[in-house]
Amino acid sequence: MRKNTCPFLLLLLVINLWSCSGEQKSTTATENSTEYQADIIVYGGTSAAITAAVQAIRMGKSVLVVSPDTHLGGLSSGGLGFTDTGKKEVIGGLAREFYHRIYLHYQNDSSWQWQKKEEYGNKGQGTPAIDGTERTMWIFEPHAAEKVFEDFVKENNIQVFRDEWLNRQSGVKKENGKIVSIQTLSGKTFSGKMFIDATYEGDLMAAAGVSYHVGREASSVYGEEWNGIQVGVLHHGHHFKTNISPYKIPRDSTSGLLPRISAEDPGKRGEADKKVQAYCFRMCLTNHPDNRIPFARPEGYDSTQYELLVRVFNAGWRELFDKFDPVPNRKTDTNNHGPFSTDNIGMNYDYPEASYERRKEIIKEHEVYQKGLMYFMANDPRIPADVQKEFATWGLPKDEFTDNSHWPHQIYVREARRMIGEFVMTEHETLGKKPVPKPIGMGSYTLDSHNIQRYVKPDGYVQNEGDIGVHIAEPYQIAYGSLVPKKEECVNLFVPVCASSSHIAFGSIRMEPVFMILGQSATTAAVQAIDKGITVQEVNYEQLKAQLIKDKQVVNAPKSAL
Known part of the structure; x- marks a missing residue:
């Protein structure tokens, strides 16, 4: 028995040493293995997932991306090319590198097939589309963004498992508050020291038993003005500006409602509900x-x-x-x-x-x-x-989404689950009314929620509800505690997309540049937790901050952004 066992153990040792070398970033037992391991397991294919994985490689850790998506980049490569930038000055690190690579792409004459570059103009959202001084470009075609994400993966030799869906019923194995492994519906198992849920839905977070919220909290929960049901609040142009009858026969309530109008009472302002934008x-x-x-x-x-x-x-x-x-x-x-x-x-x-x-x-x-x-x-x-x-x-x-009948491969999940973590971001932090502990990135976009209900007013006319847009005077910091669960729930998980925030605070945080920022910051903390053998809740903030700044992450707004 010993003669057979020792060579086997030696083989495992060789495989382990090989996996830790700079040339190989993930391990597989055999070519046909269903078990994989790495320092960090990233679940998701969003922009946050890719920045998280790139940061892991750059910090010398092995990483595997387990993606339910076939295409990488989420909304950033799924049609959302008119970037919700807010203040560009607070977009740093890998997020800014993404937009720099977009800039380089459009410096090539070959990238302008259907239009001359000088005919395009320079319209952006919050910033010019092309910023020559900063060598960034904030507006782009879907295929250009997807190419950047694929380049990130290829250049960093990141192993991506596509079309792999978490077994949400029994696929998360935990021991002593730690996720040990996750299993997908195909039967593959992924083991790691740290896990990152970078999905729009927060499926890993939920399956791991971490607390979360769906829908709008009552305004009284966090003492917010803009949370909860917002009947009568009409901030944008996405409401009925004139009286329009909701009934099949105009002004005849007995004829029944037209499609896509709710017969339910919308509720009172400030009340909670379970509905999403x-x-x-x-x-x-x-x-x-x-x-x-x-x-x-x-x-x-x-x-x-x-x-x-x-x-x-x-x-x-x-x-x-x-x-x-x-x-x-x-x-x-x-x-x-x-x-x-x-x-x-x-x-x-x-x-x-x-x-x-x-x-x-x-x-x-x-x-x-x-x-x-x-x-x-x-x-x-x-x-x-x-x-x-x-x-x-x-x-x-004809030249976009060519494998999906030219239709976007990603629906715009503006909001799904939101973690209730160590710290909950609210409108008070985003509006600068309360200080933010341990900031690891910044946001600056308007508090923005799309409509949630279409209902019949007491006067018999149709109206929409839930569309909120509250201007943010200055960029705000995002707390480290909004990325991590409560310690009693999980000690080795980060949630950079379904971050811990109230509904209305998430209305600003949910922008694609911010997701990239939070993905990078999450991995930076994960690496430090691995190196010190501690929980995600125990990461030394000053050391984390120093590494973030070294990697050009912005944690304090420069004067130009104020």
Whole structure:
């Protein structure tokens, strides 16, 4: 027995030493193994997941990315190219490197296939699209962003397991408050010292038994003004500005409600609910005739779903093209705009906690709704002729999302679960009313929530509820405690996307540059916890801060941002 055992142990030792070398960043027992291990396991394929993994490699640790997604980058490569920057000065580290690489991409003449660079203009959100002085570019096409993420992976030799879905029922193994391993539905097991949940949904966090919240807290929970139900608050232009009847026969309540209007009481201002802000797809559209695919009639199309929009147009609304935000090559990042648009209000409430099968159903319903809306506006005779004539010049680009019928591969999960961690970010911290302990990054975007309900007012007319936009005067710091669970719940997990925050604070934190920032900061802390053999809650903040600053992360706003 000894003669057989010793060579086997020696082989394991050789494999272990090999895995710790600078040339190999992950371990597999055999070519066909179903068990894998690394210092850090990142679950997710979002922008935060990739920055987290890159930081691990740069700090000398092994890392595996276990991604339920096939495409990397989440919304950043899924259509959201008109970046919600806020103050660019507080975007540092790997996030800024991402936007620098975008800049380099568009310095190549070959990147301008459908438009001359000088014809593009320089419109951005909060900053010019192209910042030559800082050598950054904040606006981009989906395929350009995906290439940057894939380059990050290739250059750092990061092993990514794609289309691997966490077994949410029994796939998380914990011992003494630590996650030991996670298992996916395919049967693969991933063991590590530290784990990072970088998904939009927070599935690993939930399966690990960490506390979280879904929906809006009552305003009284954290003493906030803008949390809870916000009936009567109309901050943006995404509400009904004129009286429009919600009934099939106008002003006849006995005729029944039009589709996509709730018959339920919306609740009182400040009350809690379990509802989440609307999702949509951030469509990339083009009006270049040689690259345009006309909007097709989707299977399951039902024109009656859009009757409310006809009434909006008939009331004189003409803001349809206000959020056709330009990205290079005569394309757009087209987002929701107006009282009835791409946001599929009220159809996603069960998504955060839903099974994978149910989520697929929700995503498909959103796809049919939004594709149907495009087809309706391009073809239905009830759309005003002037609007329809211009809209008919738009379509899906032939050179984007080529393996998904040119439709975005990522639905915009604006909000799902939010961890209740060591520290909860609230509007008080984001608005500068309270100090932030142990800051590890910064945010600066408006407190922004999309609509959550469409209901009938007491006067018998339709209205939307939940759309909030509160200006932030100065950039704010994000607490380290918002990335980690309470110690009694888990001691080796970071949650940089479904971070610990109230609904309205998350309305600002949920921006893609911030997710990249938090992904990098989470890994930096994970490495220090590994090196010192301590829990994530015990990480020395001053040492963490020093490393973050060394890696060009911004933890204090420069004067130019104030």
